[in-house]
Each structure stands twice: as C-alpha cells, then as structure tokens.
Amino acid sequence: MFDTLSDRLGNVFDRLKGRGALSENDVREAMREIRIALLEADVALPVVRRFIDTVTEKAIGSEVLKSVTPGQQVVKIVDDELTAMLGGGEDADPADRELNFAAKPPVVIMMVGLQGSGKTTTTAKLGKLIREKHGKKALMASLDVNRPAAQEQLKVLGEQVEVATLPIIEGQQPVDIARRAMESAKLQAADVLLLDTAGRLHVDEALMAEMKAIASVSAPTEVLLVVDSLTGQDAVNVAQSFTGEVPLTGVVLTRMDGDARGGAALSMRYVTGKPIKFAGTGEKLDAIEAFDPKRVAGRILGMGDVVSLVEKAAETIKQDEAEALAKKMAKGQFDLEDLRMQLKQMQNMGGLGMLAGMLPGMKKAKAAMAASNMDDKVLVHMDAIIGSMTPKERKNPALLNAKRKKRVAAGSGTQVQEVNKVLKMHQEMSRAMKQIKKMGGLKGLGALFGGSGMPGMGSGGGMGGMPGLGAPGAKGPGVDPSTLPPDLQEMLKKK
Structure with a gap:
C-alpha cells in the first residue's frame, strides 16, 4: 500500500546519493519534496510538520554535510524518524x-x-x-x-x-x-x-x-x-x-x-x-x-524486510519436504517435480510481488515486473504446464520432444514457447545445483540454521534455486552472518 510514497521517496534519495557533497539548500529542497510526498500520501498535516522539522534539523547538521556519504546519512535519518513516527523510536517499548x-x-x-x-x-x-x-x-x-x-x-x-x-x-x-x-x-x-x-x-x-x-x-x-x-x-x-x-x-x-x-x-x-x-x-x-x-x-x-521474509518461509514451508529436497540438491539432482514445489512455496509466501517487496534493492525489479505484466499468474501458468506433464516427463525432462511439448501446451492452455521457458528455467537451476555440489554441497546453510537449512530460503528448499546464506568457515557459497542486518542476526541466534 506504500508503493506510491515509496516511489516518490526513492526518487528523492536517488538524487541525494548521486551527489558527492550536500549543501543546506540541497537538504531543504529534498525535505520540500518529501513533505509533498507525505501530504499526497494522506499523512495528517501535524504529523508531516513534526516529521519534516525533526529530519531537517538533524540533516543539516555538520556531521551529515561533512560526511563521506551525506546522501546515505540523510536516508538513515529519514529511516530513523519514519520508524519513530510509526511507534518504534528509541523510547518505545516493544x-x-x-x-x-x-x-x-x-x-x-x-x-x-x-x-x-x-x-x-x-x-x-x-x-x-x-x-x-x-x-x-x-x-x-x-x-x-x-x-x-x-x-x-x-x-x-x-x-x-x-x-x-x-x-x-x-x-x-x-x-x-x-x-x-x-x-x-x-x-x-x-x-x-x-x-x-x-x-x-x-x-x-x-x-x-x-x-x-x-x-x-x-x-x-x-x-x-x-x-x-x-x-x-x-x-x-x-x-x-x-x-x-x-x-x-x-x-x-x-x-x-x-x-x-x-x-x-x-x-x-x-x-x-x-x-x-x-x-x-x-x-x-x-x-x-x-x-x-x-x-x-x-x-x-x-x-x-529480510527478517519477515525468513519468518514467512519458516511458517509456510514444510520441514520434511525441504529436507528431502535439500538431500536431492546435495546430490545435484533437481527435476520438474522439485521445480513445481518451489513454485508452490513462492505462492504460499505471497507471490512474486510480496517477495520482491521484502528483498533489499528489489524495488526497481518489482516495478519492472509490474511494467511487463509479470504477476503471480506466471506462477500459476508454470504450475499448470508442469501439471500437464506425465510423471515420467517430470522426472526426465529430456523426454519432452516437439510433439510432447505441443500436448503439454494444449493441456495447460499455454503456448509451446512458455513450455520451453519452463524447461530452460529448470535446466539453469539444475546446472546451479550441480555447480553447488562441486563446490562442497549445502553445508553452509545447514550450519547457520542448525539443520538442513531454512526451508524456502536457498539450499533447504531454495528460493528459485538460490544458494542461500552460509556460515563462517562453511564450504560452498555463503555470506558471513555478521554482515546481515542486526534483527536477522538476533533471530538466527534464537533458531
């Protein structure tokens, strides 16, 4: 529901980040645009006034204007004040x-x-x-x-x-x-x-x-x-x-x-x-x-909102299915039945738009998806395509010759080109799984979460075959948990 406001603020911040230095006039001009964006978003006038006054006072301080990355500093101040406006300030008790x-x-x-x-x-x-x-x-x-x-x-x-x-x-x-x-x-x-x-x-x-x-x-x-x-x-x-x-x-x-x-x-x-x-x-x-x-x-x-995404994955994905898929992936195996399960996981977690909105830096990708009419119907169509295949074809996609593809397309109400896209996606994901196997398997994510991996988020079920998050010293691709957001680090410690 915040898409329009988010777009307006994003445009303001993009201009700020693009400058090597900021003057007081730059900040005040940005605050004017933010003020208009908030008013157009139907935020109450007294709330807007207080928010802009507070942000402006902090943003024109010497520690911001003389900062190496002043644009990012302003974004952080806006983030802090927006959080406080919503009830999450330093003096708020969770x-x-x-x-x-x-x-x-x-x-x-x-x-x-x-x-x-x-x-x-x-x-x-x-x-x-x-x-x-x-x-x-x-x-x-x-x-x-x-x-x-x-x-x-x-x-x-x-x-x-x-x-x-x-x-x-x-x-x-x-x-x-x-x-x-x-x-x-x-x-x-x-x-x-x-x-x-x-x-x-x-x-x-x-x-x-x-x-x-x-x-x-x-x-x-x-x-x-x-x-x-x-x-x-x-x-x-x-x-x-x-x-x-x-x-x-x-x-x-x-x-x-x-x-x-x-x-x-x-x-x-x-x-x-x-x-x-x-x-x-x-x-x-x-x-x-x-x-x-x-x-x-x-x-x-x-x-x-990575933390919410991880929590949603934990709530919606069955552990036994994720562990079974993780074992297959560890062997470099990934058939169309596995891809179908991935698609259903994505639908259960809210669809493409919801996932894109929760991933950092995916806002432009989400906008591109909307512009190209790529919505959750894509997941439904892909599921229908796989569902129109025989069990043997799902296990061994190489069986799908031109004649069989026509049958699958007719059965799913789609075109042969769409069938080919699904098969290409499966090939790329299978290739990625084999590559992960060569690099040491899927131990990284399991070590981080104390098991076979967080289902739906990478190795333990995978989000579109993404390798996932690793642990320090773990084999295979991974990210040091210390580089993750504090909220996510805290949640992972509790797991």
Whole structure:
C-alpha cells in the first residue's frame, strides 16, 4: 500500500546519493519534496510538520554535510524518524505492541471501530493467533445486534478458526451479552475473551455510550481500535474520536495489502498516542501479523524486510519436504517435480510481488515486473504446464520432444514457447545445483540454521534455486552472518 510514497521517496534519495557533497539548500529542497510526498500520501498535516522539522534539523547538521556519504546519512535519518513516527523510536517499548495476558483470566480484549472496518474478521484472526501462537484458550462473543447476521458471521468464522463462540440468544442487548460472555468464559476456563462490538457508519453519542457501558461491565485489559487503512484521512478522524471516549490500548490496521496511499498508517501512532499492534494483510484468516515499525519503515524506503521474509518461509514451508529436497540438491539432482514445489512455496509466501517487496534493492525489479505484466499468474501458468506433464516427463525432462511439448501446451492452455521457458528455467537451476555440489554441497546453510537449512530460503528448499546464506568457515557459497542486518542476526541466534 506504500508503493506510491515509496516511489516518490526513492526518487528523492536517488538524487541525494548521486551527489558527492550536500549543501543546506540541497537538504531543504529534498525535505520540500518529501513533505509533498507525505501530504499526497494522506499523512495528517501535524504529523508531516513534526516529521519534516525533526529530519531537517538533524540533516543539516555538520556531521551529515561533512560526511563521506551525506546522501546515505540523510536516508538513515529519514529511516530513523519514519520508524519513530510509526511507534518504534528509541523510547518505545516493544512490549507495548504485544497483547497483555498478565491480567487474571479471562483476559478481555474489546474490539471497537466503525462499521465495515473489519472488526469481526479481525476478531476471528486474533482468536486463531491466540490459540495457535500463544497456546491459549479463547472465547469469542459478538455484541453487534444492529448489523444483520453479524453474530452468525462470527459463529461461522469461529468454526473455521476452531475457536469457541458464545451461543446466540435472540433479542439480548450488548451489555447483557457482555455479562453472559464473562460468565461463560469463567465456566469454560477460557484464558481470553474477545468481544466484537457493534460499529456505526459514523461516530455518534449512542455508539460511544454503548462502548462505555460494555467496558464498564467487562473491564477489558485491551481495547483495540480496528481501522480500515483504505479510509485515508478519515481513519485519523475516527481515531481521534475514539481516543477521547474509550480507553484505547492499541490499534489494528486492516487491509494493509490494499492500494491506499498509506497516510492512515503513518498518522495513527501520532494521533492516538497508542501503538499499532497488528496489521491485516489479506482476506485469509491467518493474514494478520504483528506490526513492526522498523520493518514497515524499511519497506517504505525500499530497504526490504529480510527478517519477515525468513519468518514467512519458516511458517509456510514444510520441514520434511525441504529436507528431502535439500538431500536431492546435495546430490545435484533437481527435476520438474522439485521445480513445481518451489513454485508452490513462492505462492504460499505471497507471490512474486510480496517477495520482491521484502528483498533489499528489489524495488526497481518489482516495478519492472509490474511494467511487463509479470504477476503471480506466471506462477500459476508454470504450475499448470508442469501439471500437464506425465510423471515420467517430470522426472526426465529430456523426454519432452516437439510433439510432447505441443500436448503439454494444449493441456495447460499455454503456448509451446512458455513450455520451453519452463524447461530452460529448470535446466539453469539444475546446472546451479550441480555447480553447488562441486563446490562442497549445502553445508553452509545447514550450519547457520542448525539443520538442513531454512526451508524456502536457498539450499533447504531454495528460493528459485538460490544458494542461500552460509556460515563462517562453511564450504560452498555463503555470506558471513555478521554482515546481515542486526534483527536477522538476533533471530538466527534464537533458531
């Protein structure tokens, strides 16, 4: 959702980096362009003013203008301040962005926000996250008696995420439902109670009175404001209204995968004074992630997000499949079935666009992909091509003569040229695997991760056959972990 802003900032930084020295006028001109870019991205005016003033003050300091790489210094300052704007400054406590389970069970999490912001779906996503990641028993209750089928919707979602929901009693009012939910949560020994409250098309006195009454009855530990990122500046106004009436503890931004200009996300922390705790990244019920200011700032500035990419790989790729493939690769073996598995891994991790957006320095490559209409349909077409082959052909691509290629193309709804491209990709990856074998195998990545390698990221499953990351002293191609970003180094130590 930050693509437009990211492009604008990238153009400014490219010009700064291209100069050997910077004057104060250069910096102020760059700040003017950044100010316009932020305003066009729908960032609230007070937030823009504070951001530009802070960055300008630091950027025109002598330690920057006299630096060997002044352009890069300015980028670092913008990165630091952008991170602080999102709630990740030096004085911020990362624990504030986590759910507080320290209270006596059941810990009550109250979801508030306008109608259509995604409260019900987000409630189900959090229920799933709490059950799977935190290992806690949760109960969900819908207090929305205004929207038709709202309570039924939460019940259906609860069945999908395997989280219990409070039985529906027709005609019962929100405050009474909250009381019954509290009693039921205690009887069921639930660790967490999620209250999905009603919304309105706009903030009004009746809505706020209802929120206060529910909060009085349930004494929530967490009050999370759910805001639709696509609403732009209006989201900031909504946040201000709720902040003055309800004891908010955090914000959840939904539709972060959309094509909005991103101003709501950048303004929310400053306007509410509360941390952004989660971001909804898709329609699926597992498409929610903890909000990390540093990583989001990195994506906006085109610096990538390697840590999230590694975490996503660990979550989506099966260890046994990765280990089996790693053994085959170590022997220099790589057939079309293996390539097909690679393509499915890429789809599970979000597709080409998502991966390119998380890799440092890939912003221009991502733009080139978009310009050439190269999207995730490419992965689907390639999978269809391989799926149209016989098991023998997948194991031995040399069998694919002209006649067989025509059959495969017809079966997959593609052209023979596309079949040839898939075969060429496989040949190149097979050649790379054989080369790795000659250079000492795949021990480097295994040594780094304490096993056969991180599945999906190079040797242990490979991302498109990339060799991956190595360890100091390991045989074969590799990168010294000490050269990796601090966040990634820290995560690897925990593995």
